[in-house]
Amino acid sequence: MEIDQLNSRIRSCSKCRLSETRTNAVCGEGDRDARIMLVAQSPGENEDEEGIMFIGPSGDVLDDLFDNSGMERDKIYMTNLLKCMLPDYRKPKQNEIETCSTYLDEEIEIVDPDILVPLGYYSTRYLFKKYDLSFDATFSDMIGELVLADDKKIYPLAHPASLLYDDSFEEEMKTHYEKLTDLLKPCRWYDICPMKRFYEEGKIERRWVELYCKGDWQSCVRYQKEEKGEYHPDSMLPNGEIKEELESIGDKR
Template structure:
C-alpha cells in the first residue's frame, strides 16, 4: 500500500468506501499514483476497465497516449501525480453522475491537500467541470493556464479523446508543453 492510500484509508476507509453505487460493481478502488511532492497533478474522469482490474490510473489505451504526450513534453510520468474525479469505474465506462462525483469529492480534496501541486491539469470536460463547478468550453479554454483557489490550473483534452479524434493530438501535445512551462515557473 502506498503512502497516499494509507493517508486516505485513515480518513474514510476508501478501500471499502460505500459512499455511492459505484462501490457495488467495482473490482478495485483506483485512488491515484505518483509522488506525494509532485509539482503537477493530473485529474481525469474515472477509472476504465483496465484501471479497475489493476487498481491504478491510466494503464489502458488512454494511459499509453498519456505516456507519449508526457514524454513529448519532456515530463516524466514518475514525476506527476495522477488521480480521477471518481475512484471507482462507472458501469460501461459511462460518465460519472453528479452524486457519484460529490461522494468522491472528499477524497480528491484530500489528495489535493496532501500533494499540494503547483499545477493542476484537468483532463477532459468532465474533470474540468467537476473541479471548477462550472460549464467548460474545451475548444476555447484548453491550454490556457489560470488561477483557481491559489493554484495554476490548465484544462486539456482527455487522452482518450485522441484515440477517437486524431486531430486533437497536436492540441494535447501543445497543452502539455504549456503545462511543463507552468510547472517550472
C-alpha cells in the same frame, strides 16, 4: 502517512453504488510532493481490473504525450475525480461526484500541488466550482487555457483517451501537454523583466506574473519579442496591451 490512510479508505469505500460494480477502487499515484496534479474523470476497464492508474491504451497515449514533452510520470501526481469505474462508460451522476470528490479534496490538501490539470469536462467543471470560478465557456474553449484560482493554477486539458477516437487534434494536444514542462519553471527573462519589478512594487496585479512569468510564459508577447530581439516598451503588459501609467514609472528609472 496521511495519503496511505486516505488510500486505504478509498480501497474499501462503499459510499455510493459504483462500489457494487467495480473490481478495484483506483487510488491516486505518483510524487506525493508533486507541483502538478492530473485529475482524470474515472478509471477505465483496464484500470479497474488492475487497480492502477493510466494503463492500457490510454496510458500508452499519455506516456507518448509525456515523452514528447519531456515530462516524467513520477514527477507528477495523478488521480481521478471518481475512484471507481462507471459501468458501460456512462456519464457520472451528480450525487456520485458529490460523494466521491471528498477524496479528491483530501488529496489536494495533502499533496498541495501548485497546478491542477483536470482532464476532460467533469473534472474541469468540478475544480472550477470548487474554486468559485465561472464555468461559462464551452469546455473545448477552456482546453489549454491557464486560470488562476486562489493559491493554485488550473490548466484544463483533453483526456489522452480522446485521441484513440479522433486523432485529428493530435498536434494541438501535443502542444498543450508540452506546456506542462513550461509550467514547472519561470520565464528565463523573469529576473530582469520590468514586470517582476512592477509586481514587487505593487504596480501590476499578481495574475500577470502567475499566469505568464511563472505560468504560460511562451504565450507572453514580451517574451516573444525578447526572444526575437524586438523593441517593446516597459509599459507593455504580457498580453501586449500598453498600460500608460507604467510608462512614466519605467521612464523615471
